[in-house]
Each structure stands twice: as structure tokens, then as C-alpha cells.
Amino acid sequence: MTWRSYFNSVIGHEVKFIALLVFACLLVSTTGLPFNWLLLIALCCYVGYHLYQGKIILEWLSEHKSSSPPDEIRGIWSLIAQQVHQKNKYHKNKDNRNKKLIGQFTKVSQAIPDGIIILDSQGRIEWFNDPAIKLLGLRKQQDRGVQILQLLRDPGFVKYFQSHDRDKELRMDSPISNKLKLSLRVVGFYDKQLVIIQDFSALRHMEQVRQDFVANVSHELRTPLSVIVGYLETLSEEESDELAAYQPVFFQMNQQSSRMTRLVEDLLTLSNLDNEQTINHNQQVDVPAMLNEVLRDANILSGSKNQTITLNADPSLWVLGNTREIHGAFSNLVANAVNYTPEGGKIDIRWYREDDQLVMSVKDTGAGIDALHIDRITERFYRVDRGRSRSTGGTGLGLAIVKHALQRHEAALEIESTIGEGSTFSCVFPLERGIESPELVANS
Ligand code: ADP
Numbered sequence: 001m002t003w004r005s006y007f008n009s010v011i012g013h014e015v016k017f018i019a020l021l022v023f024a025c026l027l028v029s030t031t032g033l034p035f036n037w038l039l040l041i042a043l044c045c046y047v048g049y050h051l052y053q054g055k056i057i058l059e060w061l062s063e064h065k066s067s068s069p070p071d072e073i074r075g076i077w078s079l080i081a082q083q084v085h086q087k088n089k090y091h092k093n094k095d096n097r098n099k100k101l102i103g104q105f106t107k108v109s110q111a112i113p114d115g116i117i118i119l120d121s122q123g124r125i126e127w128f129n130d131p132a133i134k135l136l137g138l139r140k141q142q143d144r145g146v147q148i149l150q151l152l153r154d155p156g157f158v159k160y161f162q163s164h165d166r167d168k169e170l171r172m173d174s175p176i177s178n179k180l181k182l183s184l185r186v187v188g189f190y191d192k193q194l195v196i197i198q199d200f201s202a203l204r205h206m207e208q209v210r211q212d213f214v215a216n217v218s219h220e221l222r223t224p225l226s227v228i229v230g231y232l233e234t235l236s237e238e239e240s241d242e243l244a245a246y247q248p249v250f251f252q253m254n255q256q257s258s259r260m261t262r263l264v265e266d267l268l269t270l271s272n273l274d275n276e277q278t279i280n281h282n283q284q285v286d287v288p289a290m291l292n293e294v295l296r297d298a299n300i301l302s303g304s305k306n307q308t309i310t311l312n313a314d315p316s317l318w319v320l321g322n323t324r325e326i327h328g329a330f331s332n333l334v335a336n337a338v339n340y341t342p343e344g345g346k347i348d349i350r351w352y353r354e355d356d357q358l359v360m361s362v363k364d365t366g367a368g369i370d371a372l373h374i375d376r377i378t379e380r381f382y383r384v385d386r387g388r389s390r391s392t393g394g395t396g397l398g399l400a401i402v403k404h405a406l407q408r409h410e411a412a413l414e415i416e417s418t419i420g421e422g423s424t425f426s427c428v429f430p431l432e433r434g435i436e437s438p439e440l441v442a443n444s
Contacts, residue, residue: 013075021045053077115197123148123161123193135197137176148195151175161186171200215271218264225264229257259393266397269328270380273404281408282320284435287351287360288313290327295349298334305343309334313351316437319358319429325405332398333362333425339392341366341422358434361426369417378403378413402427409433 025038056072060081069081109116115132117125124145125138132138136152143151149158152175160170166186174180181204185196235243236250243250295311302309319326337347345365352359369377373384381396402425403413410430417423 017049017075018046050077057081113199115195117148117195117197119148119193119195121191125151126192132195132197135174135176135180135182135199137174157184160184211271211274214267215275218267218271221260221264222268225257225261229254229261232257259395262393263395263397266395266401269401270397270404273325273401273408279322279325281322281325283323284438285319285321285323285326286437287317287319287326288315288437290323291330291349291351291360294327294331294334297331298338298347298349301335302338305338305341305345307338307341307343307345307347309338309347309349311349313349314353316440317351317353317358318435318437319409319433320435321409321429321433322405325408329402329405329427330360332402333427336394336398336425337362337364337366337423339394340364345422353431353434356431358429358431359426360429361424363422363424365422368419368421368423369415370419371417374415374417377415 021042025042028041029035029038053073053075054077056070057077057080060069060073061084069078069085073081109129110131112129113131115129115135117128117132117138120126124147125143127144128138133140138151149161152158152161154172154175156170156172160166170184172182172184174182179201180199181201183198183200187194187196232250232254236247236254291311291313295309298309334347334349341347341364347365348361348363350359350361350363369384373382376382377384378399380400383394383396399413406413406427410433412428414426414428415423416426
């Protein structure tokens with residue numbers, strides 16, 4: 001505010017009022033009243049006037065503050081009342097806008113098919129939409145303010161909610177029906193958390209149909225294939241002159257049908273990994289003994305390639321897991337190292353504890369893998385070099401099996417590779433899966 005407008009609206013008014021008082025005093029002084037009495041009366045009038053203005057403002061504020069200030073308010077009080085009125089108007093508009101936004105948000109959140117729950121910093125439910133009621137069976141009135149873990153007690157959810165690793169979604173059955181398959185994600189915003197719940201029953205059903213189809217086809221192919229392989233073996237061993245000319249053909253047919261058999265076996269392994277939910281993942285697995293077996297097989301597979309394969313395993317370290325699945329993963333990695341390492345190369349297998357992890361690593365001196373393939377190498381049928389993979393008898397499913405088997409043990413596959421130097425594939429288990437060799441414990 002400039003001095004000029006302040007003078008016009010405030011000081012000007014006060015000066016006029018004081019001038020009026022002085023004039024009235026001068027008039028009254030002609031009656032002979034002493035000067036100090038005059039001053040007292042003038043002062044009382046001035047204070048009374050301001051008290052009156054204050055009263056009007058208080059009445060206006062308590063009753064009609066949304067309307068414009070009454071005309072009786074003058075001078076500095078009028079200025080204050082105008083400011084209050086403008087601020088009120090601004091906040092009222094803002095309130096209306098916020099109310100409109102909240103209304104729109106509520107409508108949108110009810111319209112989307114995903115369930116949404118807002119939790120406070122302590123994990124208590126603050127708000128949820130109608131789809132959350134449908135998907136999780138929440139109760140509109142009773143469940144507000146309740147700890148989410150008291151309502152969703154699924155062990156998978158409890159573990160996911162309490163962990164800090166929430167990058168991935170969690171899949172679980174709905175607490176109201178196990179036919180309802182849910183995918184949940186928890187994201188933090190400010191000091192609150194947002195739980196987003198999606199119904200993926202239809203998708204899961206399609207996945208199941210696809211998995212069943214692959215499993216059934218693989219199963220059905222198994223018997224005819226073993227018959228064909230059997231006959232081909234007999235024919236290739238036949239020493240008749242009539243069949244001699246066909247031996248190269250039999251050889252090729254034999255090779256291809258063995259490849260098909262491996263493919264069918266790998267597909268069956270994958271669909272077992274997809275479907276078998278009840279399998280025991282807490283067997284005591286003697287990893288050092290298992291790796292000795294894998295080493296023996298690797299030397300047989302390596303044959304005349306003159307590779308040096310070494311094993312260095314901590315004898316005291318076992319894991320809790322499924323023997324068949326862990327063996328499948330380890331032997332796949334070692335077989336790959338043998339297949340993709342040229343003659344005279346080195347393969348180093350290690351089993352050790354590193355901080356809070358247990359690691360099985362296979363290091364080779366093969367051709368290495370370009371970084372651009374590494375992210376995709378565990379996809380089904382992904383091959384870096386199709387020709388080379390075929391010539392080694394690869395199916396393109398080995399690393400997918402490894403990854404899947406490890407995931408079922410909360411373990412991960414890590415790959416490091418340098419072109420021209422070689423690759424290291426590591427299976428990294430969480431420390432909680434490790435146990436001390438029962439034999440060593442018994443002897444100590
Ligand atoms: P495959 O049956 O073809 O070996 P995998 O899933 O086991 O299928 O491996 C996928 C691809 O990864 C392979 O085709 C190969 O190109 C590459 N690969 C796997 N292991 C190694 C390795 N140790 N060194 C170099 N390349 C590898």
C-alpha cells in the first residue's frame with residue numbers, strides 16, 4: 001500500500017474526524033467549560049467512536065463474514081475489514097476447489113476397478129474404495145483405523161509388507177475366496193502408504209490354461225518320442241548291408257530326436273516348476289556332495305575337450321531347499337560352462353559364504369556374453385548365438401529353469417561376463433537358507 005492511498009483511506013478520514021472534534025470543542029469552549037474537561041470529552045468521543053467501530057466489525061465477523069463489510073465501518077477499520085473479507089473470499093474459493101477435487105478423486109477411485117487402500121504411517125487403514133471391499137472383504141465402517149496386518153494375515157503378505165523390498169508385486173489369494181487371485185503392490189507417499197490391489201483371476205486362468213497345455217503336449221510327446229528313439233537306436237546298430245547307405249540319415253534322425261527328447265524334458269521341468277506348489281523346499285541339501293556329483297558329470301560331458309574343471313566348496317555349508325530343483329539349477333550352469341568354453345579352457349566351481357549370502361558360482365574362460373544380452377538371457381528360448389546353441393545341443397530353456405528354481409528358494413541368479421574373457425554365473429541364496437552340515441555338528 002502506498003502512503004498516498006493509506007492517507008486517502010485512513011489518515012484522511014481520521015484527520016477529518018479529529019478536525020470535527022476540535023471544531024465541536026471550540027464551539028463548546030464558548031460556554032466557558034475548562035480546557036482539560038474539553039480534552040477529556042473529546043478523548044472519550046474518539047475512543048467511543050473506535051469502540052463502536054470494533055463492535056460492528058466483531059458482529060460482522062461472527063455473523064456475516066462471507067458478505068462484504070457494512071458501510072458504517074470507516075477509516076482504518078474499513079481497511080482491515082476489506083483485507084479480512086478478501087482473505088475469506090480467497091480461502092472460500094480454495095476450499096470449494098479442494099472440495100471439488102476431493103469429490104472428483106473419490107468418484108475416480110470408485111470408478112477404477114482396482115482396490116485402493118490408504119494407510120497412515122503406522123499401517124492403519126485411513127480410507128479405501130469400493131473395489132477394495134469387493135476384493136478383500138473390508139467392512140466400510142468397522143475396518144477404518146484397523147491395522148492392515150490384523151485384516152490381511154496371509155504369511156506372504158505379512159512378509160512382503162514388513163520387508164523393504166517392495167519393487168515387485170505380490171500375488172496371493174483373496175481372503176474371501178481362493179478363486180479370486182490378487183496382485184498387490186504397496187507404494188509409499190509422504191508418510192503414508194498406498195496399497196493397490198488388482199484382480200488377475202482371468203489372467204491367472206489363461207496362464208494356467210497355457211501351462212496345462214504345454215505340460216499335456218510335452219507329456220503326450222514323451223511316449224511316441226521314446227518309441228522313435230528306441231527304433232532309431234536299433235536301426236543304427238543294425239549291421240546289414242541294405243541299411244548301410246542309410247546310416248548317416250539314421251544318425252541325423254537320432255540326433256534330432258534326442259534333441260526333441262531334451263526339449264520335451266525341459267518343458268516338463270519348467271511346467272513342474274510353474275505348477276508344483278506343495279513341493280518341500282526345506283530338505284537338508286548336502287551342497288558339497290551334490291557339487292562333487294555335478295563335477296563328475298561335467299568331466300564326462302567335457303570328454304576330449306581337455307578342459308580343467310575345479311571345485312572349491314565349503315564342506316560345512318548346506319542349504320534348506322529342494323534337492324531336485326537345486327541339482328537341476330547347478331548342473332545346468334556347469335553344463336553350459338562346459339558347452340560354451342572352448343577346448344583347453346578352465347571352469348571353476350565354488351561354494352562359499354559371503355557376508356549374509358551363500359554363493360554357488362561357476363566361472364569359465366569361454367567367449368563371454370555381450371552386456372546387451374544379459375538382461376534377456378534367462379527368457380525362455382532366448383539364445384545369444386542360435387547356431388552355437390544348437391550345435392551344443394542346447395534347448396534355450398536351461399537358464400529359464402535355473403532362474404525359476406532359484407526364485408522358489410528366494411535365491412537369485414547373477415551374471416557377470418566379459419567378451420573374450422569368460423563369464424561367471426552365481427546362484428545367490430539368502431543366509432536364512434543356510435545350515436551347518438549336520439555331520440560336522442554331530443562330530444563337534
Ligand atoms: P541353451 O540350452 O541354448 O544353452 P540356456 O538357457 O542354458 O540355453 O542359455 C541361453 C543362452 O545363453 C545360450 O544359448 C548361450 O548363448 C548363452 N550362455 C549360457 N551360458 C553361457 C556361458 N557359460 N558362456 C557363454 N554363453 C552362455
